[in-house]
Every structure is written in structure tokens, then in C-alpha cells.
Amino acid sequence: MMNSVAVIGLGYTGLPLAREACRAGMRVTGIDENPSVAASLNAGHSHVPDVNDADLAAMLDAGFRASADESLSAEASVAVICVPTPLDDTGGPDLSHVRRAASGLGDRLKPGTLVVLESTSFPGTTDDVVRGIVEQASGLRAGTDFSLAFSPERIDPGNETFGVRNTPRVVGGCTPRCTAVAADFFRHLCDRVVEAGSAREAELAKLLENTYRNVNIALVNELAVAARALGVDVWEALDCARTKPFGFQEFRPGPGVGGHCIPVDPVYLTHWARTGGIPLRLVELSQEVNAGMPAHVVRRAEHLLDERGRALRDARVLLVGVTYKRNSRDLRSTPAAAIARLVRESGADVTYHDPFVDAWSPGGEPVQRSVDALGAAADADLTILVQDHDTVPLDRLPEHARLLLDTRGRLRGTRAHQL
Numbered sequence: 001m002m003n004s005v006a007v008i009g010l011g012y013t014g015l016p017l018a019r020e021a022c023r024a025g026m027r028v029t030g031i032d033e034n035p036s037v038a039a040s041l042n043a044g045h046s047h048v049p050d051v052n053d054a055d056l057a058a059m060l061d062a063g064f065r066a067s068a069d070e071s072l073s074a075e076a077s078v079a080v081i082c083v084p085t086p087l088d089d090t091g092g093p094d095l096s097h098v099r100r101a102a103s104g105l106g107d108r109l110k111p112g113t114l115v116v117l118e119s120t121s122f123p124g125t126t127d128d129v130v131r132g133i134v135e136q137a138s139g140l141r142a143g144t145d146f147s148l149a150f151s152p153e154r155i156d157p158g159n160e161t162f163g164v165r166n167t168p169r170v171v172g173g174c175t176p177r178c179t180a181v182a183a184d185f186f187r188h189l190c191d192r193v194v195e196a197g198s199a200r201e202a203e204l205a206k207l208l209e210n211t212y213r214n215v216n217i218a219l220v221n222e223l224a225v226a227a228r229a230l231g232v233d234v235w236e237a238l239d240c241a242r243t244k245p246f247g248f249q250e251f252r253p254g255p256g257v258g259g260h261c262i263p264v265d266p267v268y269l270t271h272w273a274r275t276g277g278i279p280l281r282l283v284e285l286s287q288e289v290n291a292g293m294p295a296h297v298v299r300r301a302e303h304l305l306d307e308r309g310r311a312l313r314d315a316r317v318l319l320v321g322v323t324y325k326r327n328s329r330d331l332r333s334t335p336a337a338a339i340a341r342l343v344r345e346s347g348a349d350v351t352y353h354d355p356f357v358d359a360w361s362p363g364g365e366p367v368q369r370s371v372d373a374l375g376a377a378a379d380a381d382l383t384i385l386v387q388d389h390d391t392v393p394l395d396r397l398p399e400h401a402r403l404l405l406d407t408r409g410r411l412r413g414t415r416a417h418q419l
Contacts, residue, residue, distance in 0.1 A: 003077065006028075027063055030064065030066040083100075085098060092267070098117070106135070106138040117149070118153045120264075120265055142178065149202075152203070170202050171193055172198050214266045223237075257333075258324020262290075298343055300419065316382075320392060322340075323354060327389055329356045334387075339384065352369060375400075378401070383404045385397065
């Protein structure tokens with residue numbers, strides 16, 4: 001019976017999964033290496049926007065407990081690894097969190113346990129990394145003594161329509177039986193389960209989903225830069241193209257990409273391909289294009305100020321909206337951080353307005369917050385709309401800002417200048 005679950009890593013992926021397992025009537029233990037995270041959750045305070053305090057209260061009432069003690073995983077019949085897979089100091093994949101979680105599990109693994117990796121990584125991680133660590137630490141064999149599978153998270157922070165329950169769940173195991181066991185578990189949590197041929201296909205599917213977005217965002221970003229130089233309105237072209245009812249999916253230009261998935265997942269994919277001697281040139285180029293968009297924004301800022309006889313140096317620049325996603329508090333890899341750094345390096349003074357962010361220190365350097373968006377825009381030499389939150393009075397910005405650069409295409413037809 002798979003009625004007890006240990007969720008290892010209680011962030012954007014792990015906590016929503018733990019909530020769904022609680023709703024399914026399972027006994028859930030959450031394990032996080034940060035004791036303060038565990039203590040805060042046990043006190044009823046959620047740090048993940050998609051799991052509010054009321055959700056957490058219901059989880060606690062259902063028996064959920066969080067701990068930094070990894071030995072508690074021994075009590076579970078299912079262990080799901082939801083730890084971060086960031087980039088290391090060289091810009092390559094960092095599997096240190098995964099390795100630690102796998103080692104901790106292996107030290108106390110019981111026969112018959114299902115182990116699932118949810119953390120995004122390149123094909124082969126489940127078979128070649130996690131399997132070896134767990135088997136060596138436990139003395140048990142995957143596919144015989146315990147089940148091992150990969151099932152990628154598909155969390156979209158702030159999405160009020162799709163969550164763990166109604167988003168199809170992809171599952172791929174180290175053996176066909178591992179796939180079947182993992183699929184049976186997730187059918188308790190998800191409305192639809194899709195069985196992949198193996199863990200490798202499931203791992204690649206996750207990277208493909210987000211690399212697909214990265215490549216198409218890069219396409220429209222590059223078109224936006226070229227169209228401006230050649231005197232064409234890229235936004236109008238996109239509006240026309242999206243009227244086609246087939247064969248076209250809309251992506252919009254912007255100041256860069258953010259979050260965990262789009263900036264990071266393609267790195268894991270290109271690392272895997274290059275390790276195999278087959279570089280993915282299109283993907284690598286898309287990474288280069290999107291990484292260059294903050295610099296393009298700053299060049300546009302310099303040009304607009306120069307046209308008015310001002311230099312970016314010593315100018316007062318207001319950034320409106322600094323999270324990577326609309327109507328979200330999420331600052332992970334936000335392009336606003338690179339824009340702030342480049343503007344500062346040019347000698348300008350930077351402030352920001354964002355109703356979702358009380359304090360912001362990109363690169364460890366605090367940026368002054370302006371509570372009044374319109375007043376701050378009136379005082380600034382240049383206002384840059386970086387993220388178009390619904391709670392910001394966007395329609396009034398053009399009449400208050402001395403000079404306004406719109407990187408989202410929300411203020412077309414006004415005094416605002418486009419990307």
C-alpha cells in the first residue's frame with residue numbers, strides 16, 4: 001500500500017505535491033534541508049504562493065508535518081525527490097542537491113519502496129546518477145527490491161487553472177514494472193497519467209517542453225530587434241499572425257526570460273547533447289538571443305535618452321514590475337536583475353515599483369522601492385515597463401512618465417516607446 005509519502009524538498013514543486021497527496025488521504029511527511037522552512041510550515045506559514053496558509057492549515061490537520069530530519073523518509077512507502085537543480089558557478093548543471101537526497105534515501109531505504117525523481121535534469125540522471133547512489137547506499141537493486149522512476153514536475157506558478165491534479169502526469173521508470181508502480185501512485189494524485197517508454201524519455205520530455213518555449217521566445221525577441229531596425233511593427237505582425245487558426249502558436253517579445261524552467265532547462269539539454277557529441281545549435285543560439293535581451297533594453301534606454309539630449313549616466317531610471325512573471329512574486333532569474341545591473345554600471349540611479357515585491361536586492365545590491373508608481377514615473381528621467389502586472393496603473397503611466405519604454409507591448413498607441 002502506497003499510503004505514506006515523503007516529499008524531499010518543499011519548494012515550488014514539492015509543497016504543491018505534498019498538498020495533493022494530503023488531499024488524496026495519504027500520510028505525508030515533508031523533508032527540507034533548511035530547518036527554518038520546516039519550522040515555518042509547521043507553524044502554518046507557507047513560503048510558496050501556490051500553497052496559501054489555508055491550504056497549509058488543511059494539510060496540517062490531515063497529519064502533514066515538515067522536518068529537516070531526512071531519516072523520516074524511512075517511514076514512507078513512497079519517496080519523491082523535489083530538490084532544486086540549479087546551475088553551478090561555471091553555468092553547468094548542478095546535481096549536488098539530487099545527489100544528497102539520493103544518498104540520504106539510500107541509507108535507510110526499505111525493500112518495496114517507490115522512489116521518484118521530480119527534479120528536472122538531463123536524460124540518464126535517474127538511471128545513471130540516482131540509481132547508482134541509492135543502490136550503493138542501500139544494497140538494494142532498482143527494479144527488483146525497490147521501484148525507481150522519473151516524473152517531471154509541471155508546476156506553473158500562479159496558474160489558477162492548472163495544478164497538480166488536472167495537469168497530465170508523465171511517468172517513466174527504470175524498468176516497465178517501475179513505470180507501472182509509479183503510474184499507479186500518481187493516479188491517486190492526478191486525473192491523467194501518461195506512461196513514457198523509460199525514465200530517459202520522461203526526462204527529455206520535460207526539457208523539450210521548456211526548451212520549446214525558449215526557442216520560440218528567442219525567435220520573436222530576435223524579430224523584435226530586427227523589425228525595429230528595419231522600420232516594421234513586430235507587434236502588429238504578431239497580431240496578424242495569431243489570427244491563423246492552425247499552424248501558429250503565439251509567443252511575445254520581452255526583456256528576457258526568467259523563472260527556473262526557461263533559463264535553466266535548456267542548459268541541461270545542451271549539456272546532455274554536447275556530452276554525447278551532438279551539439280544542439282538552435283537551442284544554444286536561442287539561449288544566446290534571450291540572454292542578450294536585457295542589454296538590448298538598456299541600449300534602447302540609452303538611445304531614447306540620447307534623443308532628448310540626456311545621457312544614461314546620472315539619469316534617474318524607474319523599473320516598473322521586476323518579477324519574471326505577471327501577477328507573481330517570483331523573482332527567480334528575472335531579467336529585471338540584469339537590466340538593473342547594466343543600468344547601474346552605466347552610472348544611472350535605479351529605483352523600482354512592484355506591488356508584489358517589498359524589497360529587492362539583485363546581485364546583493366539593494367534597489368530603492370517606490371510605492372507610488374505614477375509619482376515615481378513623473379520624477380524619473382526614464383521609466384521602463386519590465387513586467388505588466390494587472391495591479392499597476394499601466395494605462396496612466398504614459399501621461400505621467402517623462403519618457404517611457406514599454407518592453408511588453410502593453411502600451412501601444414500611447415506615448416510609450418516599444419521594445
